[in-house]
Amino acid sequence: MPRSRMLKDRVFTLLVFTLAIVGIAPLFAILSAIIINGFKTIISIGPSFLYGLPSSPLSSSPGGIGPALVGSLVIMFLSMMIGYPLAFMAAVLAVEYPKSIIGRAVDVLAKSLMEVPSILIGILVYAIIVVPMGGFSAWAGSIAVSLVILPYIYTHIETALRNIPSELKLASYSLGLSRAKTVFVVFTSKARRGLLTAALIGLARASGETAPLLFTIGGNWFTYFQGLGKPIGAIPLLIYTYTLTPYPNYHEAAWGASLVLLTVYLCLFTLFRRLSG
Amino acid sequence: MMEYAVSIENLNLWISGRQILYDISLRVPINKITVIIGPSGGGKSTLLKTVNRLIDLYKNVKYTGKIVVLGRDTRKWNPYDLRRAAVYVSQTPNPFPHMSIYENIALGPVLHNMVKDKEELDQLVRWALEKAMLWDEVKDRLDEKPGILSGGQQQRLCIARALALKPKILLLDEPTANIDPENTEKIEEVLRSLCRELTVVLVTHDHGQAERLADKLIHMKRGRIVVPSKIQAV
Secondary structure: HHEEEEHHHHHHHHHHHHHHHHHHHHHHHHHHHHHHHHHHHHHHHOOOOHOOOOOOOOOOOOOOHHHHHHHHHHHHHHHHHHHHHHHHHHHHHHOOOOOOOOHHHHHHEEEEHOOOHHHHHHHHHHHEEEEEEOOOOOOHHHHHHHHHHHHHHHHHHHHHHHHHHHHHHHHHHHHOOOHHHHHHHHHHHHHHHHHHHHHHHHHHHHHHHOHHOOOEEEOOOOOOOOOOOOOOOOOEEEEHHHHHHOOHHHHHHHHHHHHHHHHHHHHHHHHHHHHHO | OOOOEEEEEEEEEEOOEEEEEEEEEEEEEEEOOOEEOOOOOOOHHHHHHHHHHHHHHOOOEEEEEEEEEOOOHHOOOHHHHHHHHHEOOOOOOOOOOOHHHHHHHHHHHHHOOOOOOOHHHHHHHHHHHHOOHHHHHHHHOOOHHHHHHOOHHHHHHHHHHHHHHOEEEEEEEEEOOOHHHHHHHHHHHHHHHOOOOEEEEEEEHHHHHHHHHHEEEEEEOOOOOOOEEHHHOO
16 A cells, blocks of 8 residues: 555544544543532432432532432323324324325424424423413423424334335235224334334433423422422423532532433433344 | 126226226136236236225225125225235235234234134134145244245245135235245145135236146236136137
């Protein structure tokens, strides 16, 4: 190989490595900060950090994040219960009736929803649910989060259904199965991996969303879940709220909560990666 | 009493404005093997899919004429009941790859509520596999996926899956294309044994196979019936 080409090759390799390190460095910095600071908090408090109540701002202890953790789980569950069936039905419409006006409209709408800033969805839900209901609630937060996660779930389900070979559709219809049975029995069992992946990606997004919760759940950090119509807490909103306060013990709690959130997210993401293989 | 399982009169069919079938009229006798033979692209498969209205699932299809299946105009049939009574088996073996061999056979009867309990279902699955001459080869592997089977065995599995619905008519679209001679022979044997109980319509471009199997032979070319004839005339 001529020397000039060898030199170019080495310069290019060096450039690629440097850019890769520059790209990964912020992620590494964020992860290491969360892991180091989060561990400090969790080790100082122990397991009660996960189920305890928050401490007073004047206390030296960071307290616990129990109500917010339960709130997050409630919102994740409810938003999936609302968002997943809607996304599934939308994907079935788009895949089974791709040329129809409704099929195309659903596809465009679901994909456009992905581009809408999530805080706008929070404001919309505030206007149409929080104001008429007269207060913040788990319902409002779950509906807002479900609207945010819907397009992500939709995209994964739609891809999974679209990848089903046409011979299987023909086989199913040849057996006299109706479109509903074909979709709900044959397609869902064939695409179950994709459907599960969609659920995991939805859960992962639901666990970390903050903006849609700002105007919808009220941030109840001090009492455990009291009902779907009552204000509720959530980990992402707790982190946001605590970091805005001037209290060092709340900052510590926010680091600990960040590590909990990161762990949940990484677990779901790892499962997602394994399934989508 | 019905004389013919399928009776077609003046069928013309267009897909996206292009005419595929021209003025087709034919009759398929009950409990016999009727073979439709002709070169590729002659409209044989389209004709087969029109009989049980699978063609309705395709876009931009229009057809005129009259098709009577088991004494009833196909337009008056519920399409799902029609497809169950006249089951279509595709040229490419298409078992459900994510289901076990057992589930592939059981799916139709279960979803059509044909069986009362597991015991009856087990018997039906065994019966269908025996009819398709596959039972001995898969009886110890019923829980495994059909991917372990050869192409010919997969095609017989598809025939067994169709038979489990207890159809009156079996519509076979080149079932032995791309299959080794041994499996082809077995499938032909299956078809000969079946025609005592049901009507078989077989599409093929293999003249030897047509000669071996046909009680009635129909020639098709470029969407038209060319020489309807008895097998003796071949």
